Amino acid sequence: MGLLTLLRKLKRNDREARLLVLGLDNSGKTTILKKLSEEDITHIMPTQGFNIKSLMQNEFKLNVWDIGGQKSIRPYWRNYFDQTDALIYVIDSADRRRMEETGVELGQLLEEDKLAGIPLLIFANKQDLLNALAAKDISKGLNLHTIRDRMWNIQACSAKTGEGLQEGMEWVVEKIDNTNAGAGEEEKAA
Amino acid sequence: MESKYDDDEEEVKSGDYGDSKGGDEDSEDEEAAVEREFKALLNTPLKGELAVSKDPMAQRIAEGFTINWMNMRDAENGEMMWESGEWGEKMWRKELKARIPADILSCRAVSREINFSSIEKMESFKLEQRIFFQGVCIEEWFFDFGFVIPGSTNSWQQIIEAAEESEMMTAEALSGNITIETSFYDGDYFIAKSLVRVFYV
Ligand SMILES: Nc1nc2c(ncn2[C@@H]2O[C@H](COP(=O)(O)OP(=O)(O)OP(=O)(O)O)[C@@H](O)[C@H]2O)c(=O)[nH]1
Ligand SMILES: [Mg+2]
Secondary structure, three states, rough: OOOOHHOOOOOHHHHHEEEEEEEEEOOOOOHHHHOOOOOOOOOOOOOOOOEEEEEOOOOOOEEEEEEEOOOOEEEEEEEHHHOOOOOEEEEEOOOOHHHHHHHHHHHHHHHHHHHOOOOEEEEEEEEOOOOOHHHHHHHHHHHHHHHHOOOOEEOOOOOOOOOHHHHHEEEEEEEEHHHOOOHHHHHOOO | OOOOOOOOOOOOOEEEEOOOOOOOOOOHHHHHHHHHHHHHHOOOOOOHHHOOOHHHHHHHHOEEEEEEEEEEEEEEOOOOOEEEEOOHHHHHHHHHEEEEEEEHHHOEEEEEEEEEEOOOOOEEEEEEEEEEEOOOEEEEEEEEEEEEOOEEEEEEEEEEEEEOOHHHHOOOOOOOOEEEEEOOOOOOOEEEEEEEEEOOO
16 A cells, blocks of 8 residues: 555656645645555644655656645645646545535635646545545535536545545546556556 | 764665666766865855855845754655654754664665755745765755745655665665765755765664
C-alpha cells in the first residue's frame, strides 16, 4: 500500500504530475497523506501553509500538495492551482454542520479556470465515525451528479484505519496516467 | 577534505544514498573549486556571509525565515530513522551532524523531510538541494514552491528510491563523507542554507 507502490505501477514516461489536496480544516487531508506513507498519524497539527510530498519513481515525479484548510488560509488556495493535474477534495463525513460550507468551497473550486476539466476525487473521510454520512448521501447532498465537465469520483475512506485510501489514489493516478500517456493502453496489454 | 569518522567500528552494511549521477562533467579544476568553495562554506558562519541581497525586502524575508526541523524515514514503512529536533538559531551557525542508523542504506526508499516557517510572503520560493560525497556533488534536487503564505509553516518531503544494488557504497565509505546542503531562494535572492553531515552508525 502507499503512493510509492502506486507509482511503481505507472507507465514509465518521463514527466511530472501535480496533485492538489484541498478541503475544509480538520477534514483529514494531512492525515490521509501521512497514512498513505504509513507514517504516525497521532500528532498531526493543523496545517499553517502547505505540506508537499515529492515522490520520484524512475523518471516520473509526483508532487502532492496539501494546503491548510482554515478559513484564513483558503483565500491563498488559488496560488497553488497552476499546473494541477488532479484535484483531491477531502470531506469530514461526520461534520454534518459544515456540509454546506464544504459544498460551497468545492463549488467555487469547480468554477476555477485553472482547475477546469481536471479529474476530481472526493474523499468522504472519517467513515470510522458512527455519525459519518455515507458517500452516496454526501454525493446527493452536494449534487455531485451535476458535475459534467470532468471525470469525478467519490471514495468513502478513513484516514484512521486506512480503508479506501488506496482505492481513491489508484483512481486518481490512473486518470492522470491515462490523460497524459496517450498510447499507454497497448503497452499495458503487451 | 577533512573527514570525521566515528571512532567506534560499525558493522558494514551495503547501500547507497539516492541515485548517483554526478561526476561526469566535473573537470579536475571544477572539482577542486567546488571542494574549496564547499570547505570555505563549512568553516564560515553561515548567516550574514551568504546574505547576498542588499534589497531590504529580501533581507526582511531572510530574517523572517526559519528552518524548524528535518527528518529522515524509511519510506516503505514510515519509520523514523533520524530527527533533527528543534534547531532554532543553531542551524545558521554550524554544520549539523546527523547520526543515522546504517540500516537506512538498505531501505528500498528513503524519505527526507524539511519543515520551515516564513513571516513574510514570498512569490517565487524555491529550493536547491545538493548531496555531496567528499565535496563532490553526486545528487541535485530543485524544487519550485512558488507562493509562500505570510506567517506560514510548511514542509517538503521527498521520497527517493534507492539506487540499484550494484551502485551502492558501503556505510563505512559513506559515513562522515556525505553532506546535504539545502539552499532556499525567493526568485534570485538567497534566503537561507542548511548543511547536514551524515554519519551512518
Ligand atoms: N476518526 C477519524 N479522525 C480523523 C480521520 N482523519 C483525520 N482525523 C482527525 O481529524 C483531525 C484533523 O486532521 P488533519 O489531517 O489535521 O486535517 P486537515 O484537513 O489536514 O486540516 P487542516 O490542516 O487544518 O486543513 C485530526 O485530529 C485527525 O486525527 C479519520 O478518518 N477518522
Ligand atoms: Mg492539514
